[in-house]
Amino acid sequence: MNYGEIYANRIRSLCKKRGISINQLAKMSNVRQSSIDNIVNGRTGNPGVVNLHKIASALNMTLAEFLDFKELNAFSLDDNEDE
Template sequence: MGINEAITTRVRLLCKEKGWTINELIRRSNVKQSTVAEIMSGRSKYPTIITLVKLANGFGITLSEFFDDDLFLNLNDYN
């Protein structure tokens, strides 16, 4: 799994955990719908740190907590 797939999966899992739709995350994180759509579809190869911080804040967690998941261990590529 690459980093982008891990990010997308983490966002999906956190939304599921909270019982949120992607639209609820967009509302809470104040990230543009188009940006989130690009991340979730895999079209965004390199989401910015600012975007990831906003998404984490939308979930009510820190960026460190966002990345504190086994998904990010032993990534096989960075694409």
């Protein structure tokens, strides 16, 4: 799994857990639908911190909470295929 896939899975998982669609998340976060689609469909391998912050806030999380999960914590940037 690469860096972008980790974020895509995180966003999909949090939306599913909260019962919201990706489209609803875009509206709630004020992040363009195309930007979120690019993240969750793997076209954006390294999402920007501003968009991640907006997404986290829309999900009632701090950015630190959003970024603190097992898959990301275990990921080594040295192993990233996209770099």
